[in-house]
Amino acid sequence: MNERQLAMGESTCGARFVSRPISDGGLALLDITELGRIALERTTTARDAILLMGRLAETYGYYGSDWDNDDAYASAGEALTISDTTEAWMFHILPDDTGASALWAAQRVPSNHIAVVANEFVLREIQFDDADNFLSSSNLRDVAARSGFWEPTLPFDFTAAFAYTGASSEASTRRVWRVFNLADPSNALSPFTDLYASNYPFSIAPASPLSAHDLMAFQRDHFEGTAFDLTQGPAAGPFGDPERYSTAQSGGRFERSIAVASSTYSFVAVPTATSQDLGLLWFGAHAPDANTYIPLHVRISEVPARLSQGSLRAFDLNVTFWLHAVLGNYAARYYKFAHPVIAETQVALESAMRSTLKDVDRVAPALRDLQGDDAMVAYLTTNADVAATQAHDVFFALFSSVVTRFHDGYVVANATSARLSTTPMGYPDWYLKSxxxxxxxxxxxxxxxxxxxxxxxxxxxxxxxxxxxxxxxxxxxxxxxxxxxx
Known part of the structure; x- marks a missing residue:
């Protein structure tokens, strides 16, 4: 999210064309990272960002995150969710068939709707004559027709023409279904669909308005309470661990939940139409089910050090990512015992930060009016650092508590009493039999x-x-x- 509250989320998707960057002997100059950075630097609205990225990619060429192995098609495309204070759009892009340009399209999300992308294109019929709701490159139909991906007598379906998937796509389509299911539990969509979820709508109206904290909860989901609940069954082990790690074996699959242990970060962007200064990014380092989201106003001059520093090459408990990582990895061993304690702390801490934000959002504009923009920016920056430090301290204490209470197969209670109470965790009968x-x-x-x-x-x-x-x-x-x- 930039200082004008233009926000982007990213989802890598499979696509039918692969291109090679100029740096590796190809013809394409730009990838999604550079396109996004340029748009955030130079534009203030979602529509302008889409048009700029599309024009640059067509002119200078677009390439995906991989190009020289058998999996290149699986990551050749990208989807961006792009929003500002008045509109939200879904943007798709992939290389063209020459390797020197790009194919792209975007659709506006209707007001009061929610749209989802989960590593597979979701744009379907493109209405080329509806500029209010659709934007696209001019070459879509020509490239699709000459490549045999589209019959010109039929409506133009972007996903059918350009998406690439393997033998199954449940890892993508079922996450889309799950978000729609969480947003409106009464909807009749089936979790079983075809490769491209052809019977799913582009967007739906949620049963009630969604808050930032609803979206945080969505990102922490493991299909709990459904037939696909990853905390249940033999693969979850005796204590309900929902994580499923990558395997080298082919021919089978685990469910892919929204929350995964391999997450580096997640966030919820909250543009605020009433104030240019109070746009907010709730940022969470590491896996959502083991982290806390920290509020960062877009006008801050510096990101808190605990969030901006650190390396995957060196464990450091002073870095929030590593604190969340060690908590999540430890708690996974005793998930059904430890995770409720983590979830309780998440709710309490994020609720407290939400309450504090009310005061911050009241004081910041008043401070700007009295002392100027620099004073307001300094105030917001200090508050972000305080929030990050407090959250880190709470989660450090949480980790200590979790290790104290759950270790070596026992649940320990009465830690402040003269005599500790220990209860064996035991094993369920089904596990003992297995x-x-x-x-x-x-x-x-x-x-x-x-x-x-x-x-x-x-x-x-x-x-x-x-x-x-x-x-x-x-x-x-x-x-x-x-x-x-x-």
């Missing part, structure tokens, strides 16, 4: 029993061979020995 706890050999699996039996047989055979060899040698020695003179 690991052979009730089997005669006390939990040994069938494969390990077989291995033990095989090992015993090998030892018996080896001993038999050894004894036989020894007896044979003794007997042979007697036959070859000297005969006594009678």
């Amino acid at each position: 690991v052979g706890y009730f089997d005669p050999l006390g939990g040994a699996s069938a494969s390990s029993v077989g291995a033990i039996v095989f090992l015993i047989l090998v030892i018996i055979i080896a001993l038999s061979v050894g004894v036989g060899f020894y007896v044979g040698r003794v007997r042979a020695a007697k036959k070859r020995g000297y005969a006594y003179i009678q």
